[in-house]
Amino acid sequence: MHFKPRLIKLAMLSTLFVSVTCIAEEMALYPTGPSQDSSFVRFVNGTEQAITLTSSGAKKMVLPLNQAATSFYPIAAKSMLKGSFSSGKAKSDIALSVKPGEFASVIALTSPAGLKQVILREQPDDFNALKASVALYNADANCMNAALNVVGRAVNLFDKVPAGNLQRRALNPVKISVQLLCNAQKVSVPLDLGLLQAGQRYSVFVLPAKQTSRIFFTSDNIAQ
Amino acid sequence: MAASALLGLSLLVIGESHMSANDYLINPLHDELTKQGALVHSVGACGASAGDWLKTIQVPCGGDRKGSQKAVFKGRDATTTPIQQLIAADKPDVVVIILGDTMASYGKPFPQTWAWQSVTNLTKAVTATNTACIWVGPAWGSSGGKYLKSDDRVKYMSTFLKNNVAPCTYVDSLSFSKPGEWKTLDGEHLAPSGYKAWSHGITESIVNSPFVAARKK
Numbered sequence: 001m002h003f004k005p006r007l008i009k010l011a012m013l014s015t016l017f018v019s020v021t022c023i024a025e026e027m028a029l030y031p032t033g034p035s036q037d038s039s040f041v042r043f044v045n046g047t048e049q050a051i052t053l054t055s056s057g058a059k060k061m062v063l064p065l066n067q068a069a070t071s072f073y074p075i076a077a078k079s080m081l082k083g084s085f086s087s088g089k090a091k092s093d094i095a096l097s098v099k100p101g102e103f104a105s106v107i108a109l110t111s112p113a114g115l116k117q118v119i120l121r122e123q124p125d126d127f128n129a130l131k132a133s134v135a136l137y138n139a140d141a142n143c144m145n146a147a148l149n150v151v152g153r154a155v156n157l158f159d160k161v162p163a164g165n166l167q168r169r170a171l172n173p174v175k176i177s178v179q180l181l182c183n184a185q186k187v188s189v190p191l192d193l194g195l196l197q198a199g200q201r202y203s204v205f206v207l208p209a210k211q212t213s214r215i216f217f218t219s220d221n222i223a224q
Numbered sequence: 225m226a227a228s229a230l231l232g233l234s235l236l237v238i239g240e241s242h243m244s245a246n247d248y249l250i251n252p253l254h255d256e257l258t259k260q261g262a263l264v265h266s267v268g269a270c271g272a273s274a275g276d277w278l279k280t281i282q283v284p285c286g287g288d289r290k291g292s293q294k295a296v297f298k299g300r301d302a303t304t305t306p307i308q309q310l311i312a313a314d315k316p317d318v319v320v321i322i323l324g325d326t327m328a329s330y331g332k333p334f335p336q337t338w339a340w341q342s343v344t345n346l347t348k349a350v351t352a353t354n355t356a357c358i359w360v361g362p363a364w365g366s367s368g369g370k371y372l373k374s375d376d377r378v379k380y381m382s383t384f385l386k387n388n389v390a391p392c393t394y395v396d397s398l399s400f401s402k403p404g405e406w407k408t409l410d411g412e413h414l415a416p417s418g419y420k421a422w423s424h425g426i427t428e429s430i431v432n433s434p435f436v437a438a439r440k441k
Contacts, residue, residue, distance in 0.1 A: 032371060033273070033329030038338040101337045127340040129347070129390035199344065199390065222341060 037101035040072035040222065041081060043094075044107040046139055046207040047115070049087060051108050056082040063108075068216060069203070071223040072103055090114025099123070103220075107139045109208060120166050124201075128170055132196035135168035135220075136161050138206045143182035143213040146206045151177040151190045161206075173198040180206060180215045187213045229431040231261030233439075236314050238277060238307070239322030239360075243268025244287040247416045249322065250295050253423035258292070260427060265290050265314050269304045273326045275342035277307045278349055307346065311353045318435060319350050321392065322426070324362030325412055328381040331372030336384075343388050350392070356435040357392035361385045363422050364403045369411010375403045393433050400425035 045051050045063035053061045053070075063070070075081055077100040085092045085108040092115040098104045104121045118139050126133055136158040138146040148157040157178060158167050175195040180187045188209075196202065201220035206213050235257055237243070243250045243266060254266045268287040269276065276283070286302030289295035311319065327339050350357045361382040365373035379398065386394045406418030414422065430436060 032325055032373075033327055033332060033335050034338050035332075037333070037335035038341055040337075100333075101335070103337075125336055127336065127384075128387045129344070130387065199388075224345075 036077055039075050039077040039098040039100055039102050039104075041075050041096070041098060041104045041106065042070045042072045042220075043085075044069045044105055044139075044205065045085075046107045046109045046118075046205065047087065048110065048209060051085050051087045051115070054084045054086060069105075069205075069218040071221040073223045077102070085115055085117060087115060092117050105137060105203070107137075107205070107207075109139065118164060120164070122166060122168060124168060126168065126170050129199040131170040132173045132198060133168060133170050133201040133220075134193070134196070135166050135201075135203045136206065137166045137203055138163050140182075140206045140208040140213045142208055143180075143187065143206050145183050146213075147181040147184070148178045148204060149181060151179050171196060178204065178215075180213065182206075182213055188215060191215055191217055193217055227259065228261040230257060230436065233261070233318060233436070234263045234314065234316045235265070235318050235320055235430075236310055236316035237264060237266045237320040237322065238310070239266075239268050240272055240324075240326045241268065241270040241285065241413065242325070242419070242422075243322060244270045244285050244302075245297065245413075246295065247419060248287075248413065249419050249423055249426075250287045250289055252416075252420045253426055254289050254295070256423050256427040257430070260431060263291060265310075265316070266295070267305065267310065269302060271326055272304050272323075273342050274321070274323055274339075274346040276304045277321075277346055279306055280304055307349050308353065311350070311355055316355060318430070318433075319355050319357045320360060320426075320430065321346065321350075321357060321389075322360040324360075324378075324381050324385060324397075325365075325371075325373065328362065328373070328377050330374060330377055330412075334377070334380060334384075339384060340388060343385065347389055347392050358395060358430060358433055358435070359385060359389040359392040360395040360426050360429075361397050363397040363414065363418070364401055364406065365414075366404060366408045366411045369408060371410065371412040373412045393435070395426060395429040395433075397422060397425065 043053050045068040050064045080097050083094040101123050107118050109116050138161045141163045146161040147159045161167050173196045177190045177192045179190045204217050242248050250266050254264050257264045266289045269283045270285040280303050283302050287295050287297045362378050367374045382398050407415040
């Protein structure tokens with residue numbers, strides 16, 4: 001794990017994209033919370049090769065396959081965030097704003113024209129330091145009714161998640177492996193999620209691949 | 225509650241405005257914990273949320289009381305002190321965090337994500353120092369006061385904290401009284417009798433906390 005260089009890159013990226021990272025807090029005599037909730041955005045390489053993420057200020061960051069998702073960066077709600085994904089001559093422009101309390105994932109995907117993107121958004125209300133939280137993000141249009149089963153147990157973690165949608169649920173902090181199913185058919189090999197940590201949030205992405213769908217797993221870290 | 229139940233324990237107690245004025249928690253709680261044998265350092269910062277205890281920010285008022293000394297109160301020159309800095313200086317056995325009202329967004333939509341991030345960052349900072357911690361949630365106020373504190377929201381805030389402060393032990397201050405039982409000055413800050421009762425409930429909870437109970441064995 002090349003963790004420190006990664007953190008440095010992430011810190012740089014956070015300054016690239018987010019012109020205003022601080023929440024506009026009221027300075028009343030006794031403030032009881034911010035004027036609006038925090039919002040975050042992350043970028044995900046859902047292609048099968050490294051891509052470059054470029055900010056509107058022309059600064060760049062490579063998203064390799066082994067570190068395909070960035071952390072969530074704080075962003076001021078309702079502000080417009082711009083940039084692009086690129087790979088060779090293929091390019092997909094990024095332009096989005098987020099609502100207060102929203103976590104947006106901008107996912108780059110391969111398209112016949114080169115690159116495209118899908119944006120999946122969630123407004124979690126399940127924060128719990130005693131439980132792990134796992135989401136299934138289905139970003140593969142070819143995977144209808146995505147499901148995740150727990151390997152070795154007759155437990156269905158997620159069921160019938162349409163393409164372009166996500167589901168999230170709280171779990172006890174246990175060690176599990178999962179099997180992806182598309183339209184009730186097993187797809188790809190089981191994925192070991194390891195020992196889930198209480199209070200930690202995770203995402204499993206269903207992504208298109210040359211032959212079939214694939215999945216990858218990441219922790220939903222917040223860039224500090 | 226046996227006297228000297230906290231003998232030999234060093235406590236760092238931080239909190240919001242409830243810890244920042246003479247008749248508020250900073251004196252009766254500090255005194256009661258001291259009576260139980262603890263060496264106490266109490267620090268208050270008005271309006272400071274959990275995340276504000278990770279940095280130095282200016283706050284409208286604050287208080288500081290160490291051991292047997294008198295509390296020192298500040299006005300607009302008050303600031304927060306990062307929790308890591310306080311822990312490094314005091315080396316407490318237990319950090320007691322009395323926070324809730326500053327994050328409850330009374331009269332506004334509840335900022336779920338901000339509160340989660342703020343609380344989590346503070347609990348992680350404390351536990352990273354291998355210091356035990358106890359989080360004391362908000363008490364009932366009076367609905368409709370100048371800060372718009374409401375019974376529904378304070379109950380929601382308390383449940384939110386209960387779910388999110390682990391590995392800190394949560395102390396549910398709502399269990400110490402009935403809604404409206406403790407008189408308030410402005411809907412949020414309590415009359416002296418309320419702070420005295422709250423101090424007693426907090427002290428009892430600390431004495432009976434898992435950390436203190438484990439220490440007795």
